[in-house]
Amino acid sequence: MRPTYIKICGLSTAETVDAAIRAGVDAVGFVFAPGSPRLIDADTARTLAARVPAQVETVGVFRAQPVDEVLATASRAGLTTIQLHGGEDENSFERLRAEGFRTIRALDISTYLERPDASPADRLLIDAIEPGGGKRFDTGLLQARPPGGFWLLAGGLDPDNVAAAVRAARPSGVDVSSGVESSRGVKSVELIRAFVSAVRTA
Numbered sequence: 489m490r491p492t493y494i495k496i497c498g499l500s501t502a503e504t505v506d507a508a509i510r511a512g513v514d515a516v517g518f519v520f521a522p523g524s525p526r527l528i529d530a531d532t533a534r535t536l537a538a539r540v541p542a543q544v545e546t547v548g549v550f551r552a553q554p555v556d557e558v559l560a561t562a563s564r565a566g567l568t569t570i571q572l573h574g575g576e577d578e579n580s581f582e583r584l585r586a587e588g589f590r591t592i593r594a595l596d597i598s599t600y601l602e603r604p605d606a607s608p609a610d611r612l613l614i615d616a617i618e619p620g621g622g623k624r625f626d627t628g629l630l631q632a633r634p635p636g637g638f639w640l641l642a643g644g645l646d647p648d649n650v651a652a653a654v655r656a657a658r659p660s661g662v663d664v665s666s667g668v669e670s671s672r673g674v675k676s677v678e679l680i681r682a683f684v685s686a687v688r689t690a
């Protein structure tokens with residue numbers, strides 16, 4: 489069986505990017521969604537992404553932003569992958585792919601249950617209602633509509649709950665932001681290490 493894919497999101501310092509890579513993550517995320525406590529600009533992301541080895545994905549996270557703005561930011565930052573939390577139309581992912589990006593479509597659990605097949609992106613991410621809010625959702629709801637293909641579980645994961653969440657929901661991967669922070673928006677090297685280690689025990 490393939491090891492669980494791990495993405496650590498909302499990184500903003502060289503120290504935490506390096507810690508995530510040393511811990512063995514598959515992807516690091518940079519947030520460009522206005523209003524986020526993890527918001528960084530494209531030039532900062534470019535400097536951080538330059539530290540990341542080629543086998544680790546660099547993901548730009550956007551929420552309800554015009555696709556032209558998404559493309560301009562991700563291109564300037566030199567990222568490999570774009571994660572959209574709403575605002576996209578059915579053509580957006582095709583356009584992002586045509587520009588050479590891998591894509592992740594993030595759906596909150598309610599939207600996923602209403603439209604489980606609404607994912608023309610390369611990968612699906614299922615999240616709680618408020619992205620980046622550190623709140624979990626009941627993964628038992630997925631039993632009614634088990635996701636097919638590669639999918640990521642997100643929403644309120646942390647080093648203490650992630651192993652059980654992986655065993656229960658069997659996602660292809662996990663994505664975390666709040667659960668590896670010492671205070672809102674501030675990532676912790678220790679919590680990043682503990683999170684990756686907990687996933688590996690699941």
Ligand SMILES: O=C(O)c1ccccc1N[C@@H]1O[C@H](COP(=O)(O)O)[C@@H](O)[C@H]1O
Pocket residue numbers: 497498517519521524525526549550551573594613615618619620621622623642643644645663664665666667
């Ligand atoms: O992290 C944010 O601030 C954010 C803002 C807007 C859209 C997405 C955001 N992050 C994504 O939220 C989930 C997990 O969040 P948490 O672990 O519950 O805090 C993850 O997909 C992040 O990429």
